[in-house]
Amino acid sequence: MEHLVRDPACRNRVYYLKAEGMEATFKAMVTLRAKMVEKWIRRVKRDFLDTATIKFVGLDCEFTDPRKKKVGEEQRAAVLQLSLASETLVFQMIHADIKVPQALKDFLEDGNIIFCGTAIGNDLKKLRLEGIRxxxxxxxxxxxxxxxTKTTPSLYDLANHTIGTNLE
Known part of the structure; x- marks a missing residue:
């Protein structure tokens, strides 16, 4: 995904993925642009969340490299991934034109949406450093x-067990 940063003309990529044995095709948008994040939020709200009685969104963050931080500096949220139904957004915040667009902040702070992940506490902590609660x-x-039999199951483990897949 680093190619987005190197090529200023290409700040978005859309991938369509189909896992073996699954009927649905997953759409993943990888972007550095706040406008694309806003479009994604509007679309998933319209197509999925507005009519849902219970609103669940998967959330995961990747952080800056702890070996490259300055003394006293905390790791920051670098990449934010949001998923629901067959839609995934991968927002590379660290290289984005606007690190936290207002539409993203409003979406993440919407108390009507339940954000789920594994070991999500650290993700929430790093997002608070960006002003997101x-x-x-x-x-x-x-x-x-x-x-x-693992002490701590991964999100893949939980998803595979819950929906009966064998994703890697």
Whole structure:
């Protein structure tokens, strides 16, 4: 995904993925542009969330490299991934034209949407450094019974067990 940063003309990519044994095609938008984040939010609200009685969105963050930070500096949120239904947004905040667009902040702070992830506490902490306070978040490792022999199941483990897939 680094190619987005190197090529100023290409700040967005859309990928269509189909996993073996699954009927649905997943759409993943990778972007550095705030406008594309806003478009994605409007589309998933219209197509999925507005009519849903319970609104769940998967959330994951990747952070800046701890080896490259200055003394006393905290790791920051670098990449934000949001997923629901067959739609995924990968927003490379660290290289974005606007690090936290207002539409994204409003979306993440919407108390009517439940954001789910695994080991989500650190993600929430890093997003608070960007001025984002998510109030409706659940750590699936604490909610879903562990279907594996691992001490801490991954999101893949939980998803594979719950929906009966074998994603890697």
């Amino acid at each position: 998510i109030t409706s978040a659940y750590d699936l490792q604490k909610v879903v019974p562990n279907p594996t």
